Amino acid sequence: MFKWSSSKTQRRKPRLPEGIRIYAISDIHGCADLLQQMFTVIDKDLTTIGSRRPIHVFLGDYIDRGPDSYRTIELLIERGRRHESVFLKGNHEAFLSDVLKDPSQLEQWKQFGGLQTLASYGLRPSLKSDAAEQAELVHQLATRVPPHQHRFFASLRLRFVCGDFFFVHAGVKPGVPLAQQQEHDLLWIREEFLQSEAHFGKYIVHGHTPVQEPDIRFNRINIDTGAYATGNLTLLTLQGDSLLAL
Template sequence: MIYSRPDGGQTAAVRGQIIDGMVPRGFGSVDDRRSVAERVVVPVRNLPNPTTKKLPAKIADGIRVYAIGDIHGRSDLLQPLLAQVETDISAHFIPHPILVFLGDYLDRGPSSRQVIEQLALQSERSEVVFLKGNHEHYLFEFLKNPAFLKAWLRFGGLDTLRSYGIVTSNYSDAREQELLAMSFRLALHENGHYNFLSSLRPSFTCGDFFFVHAGVRPGVPLDQQSEKDLLTIRNEFLLSKSDFGKIVVHGHTPVPRPEIHSNRINIDTGAYATGQLSCLVLEQDEIRFI
């Protein structure tokens, strides 16, 4: 659902659910833990249309990047989008196409296990880069500390567990949490997903573009960014007009439609709630969307 704000802009939100403005204690500042609707004021402006646009940045000749936003357990959206990407590559030959996924493959949607399976299969047929999102961080926090389950459930962890067939009637019992973590770890290994999730990258650079899940901290060189900022930062990044050294392509903060700014491009269109999974296409100095 899209809520209008007094300034005329819009904010993506889902009634009764926490969207990614909330992170557990110990992983972000107090400001990071406030809701998107309370904190993030991102006007809907300069929206892309289906035509190709030019940017004052480029990637090398012969390379085309397909960047895909937060999937959040929506395999039903991922599968047709990947088919569209393959059709686009066939229709417009390029020697070196690269698919970049911006993280948050898990939680909230009903099919996290199926999403990971689709991504793993995609890596066998094309060049891919899989970035880490804060929700993948939550998964590993639960495996390391089963008591983290209570926090993870607030962010859609129950949907992930169910997709792997992990259920219980008592999520608050400490012993049950330990058993769930053991069962979940086993399921990840049995499906071949543990190694996949363990190998996710915090960022990726291609030409004049820097790909990351959440964003970067202004004033800090890109090669010195902390993983916490790369996975969770919001206000300091979103409201900054600074030149980050490269154009940052990111997700993490849901917006009604992709946003193009002079220093960043946001392609998280809240797929789990809106049914809209976005794909940004970059080639030389041109930008378009699928």
Template sequence: MRSRTAHHDSRAIDAAVPPNTRVYAVGDIHGRSDLLAETIARIDDDARRRPVEHVVEVYLGDYIDRGPDSSGVLDLLAVRLVRRHAICLRGNHEAILERFLRQDADALYHWSKLGGLQTLASYGVVPRSRSGFETPSAIRRSLMELFPREHELFLQCLRNSFVCGDFLFVHAGIKPGVPMNLQDPEDLYWIRDEFLNSEINHGKVIVHGHTPVDHPDIRQNRINIDTGAWRTGVLTCIAIEGASVLVL
């Protein structure tokens, strides 16, 4: 497992969070509870060594799927949400899980192509293979029976966006040129090229994940911190304080 050393990289940016405030933002986790536990320990250690009046933790979504321990990730984040008042955003993968749990068993077909079977397995739901056919409704019932109440409550607490100072935190990005109050949540979860290729000033610096990059991509109008943790073993966390963006 690769990990980043503290103070790996620091950049100044033409934006700032409020005084006496530090925001820790964490990219897409995708079932890697091991990396999340290590990142949480790094945040706690940094906050102890460099005290600041207001500490805000923001997790950018895509906690589940692909990696081996989605259930364990939600365990850790549910505790963080309660004890540290962490801001947990909804990613496209959580949106599909919620759709599957609440009303649409047929969402399983889409979900399974995005790593949903690994999430089901982390809760002890292993659909039978060719020898025994199970309907999506039966799989949904199995998951609902095993899905902890704490995880249901966690999903209910997810937000689509969060603003702090000159920064807007979302999962995937925003539709360029559209005011925040008119943004379609589907764009906040799913958008890629139209947002990624835009060089306009969005009014806020957008901190996002969703599209994996080799290294944190820090630009004047957006910051991408999805470093593909589930396959690379690198879960990126940045600390934003004043006008400084530090890769922790």
């Protein structure tokens, strides 16, 4: 369990608007069982919320690497039907979209964790495939993804702002106003953002780069704890100027 401490932030703590509680999760990567466990934790916490407005924020990378991308997407869609939820796009969802448009990227996607996603949709590709086989496999995948999941992927957002917080998958490019950030940076940026000591105008909540435990800085927090490799999926709870990651 991790909380803000005065030693970790020397500026005024960022705040959410009064009456809002946010639950944020990033980089699920097909770990449906871990996601279900976190929903149980959230449901218990919701019994303490009183009249506050709860918002679920998911920071992308729902698929690839882990064992059950299909069920992960189903859980998220069902959650979104019953709770106010914001679903952001991760670079893995962007990669899936690229593959569906261009089957020649299939081999690269397979090395990127796509094999596990294909398996979760009931597909077993050969180790080596020519262009025709790749095109057929991508066609099969497009038909195995049900229409409501296609709509889910198409609806993913790049960012979400609430109060002093800016939620995004990977991070932001230093020196560029938040309103002018480019999609590639929001989904893929690493070192230039991670090493920056700048104040970005909002407090950045992100994932994308795995860390052993939630990384709380004065200008950002990284909540990607490598669930598919470590078995640890982090839940961040925000309310007022309080922050709790578990």
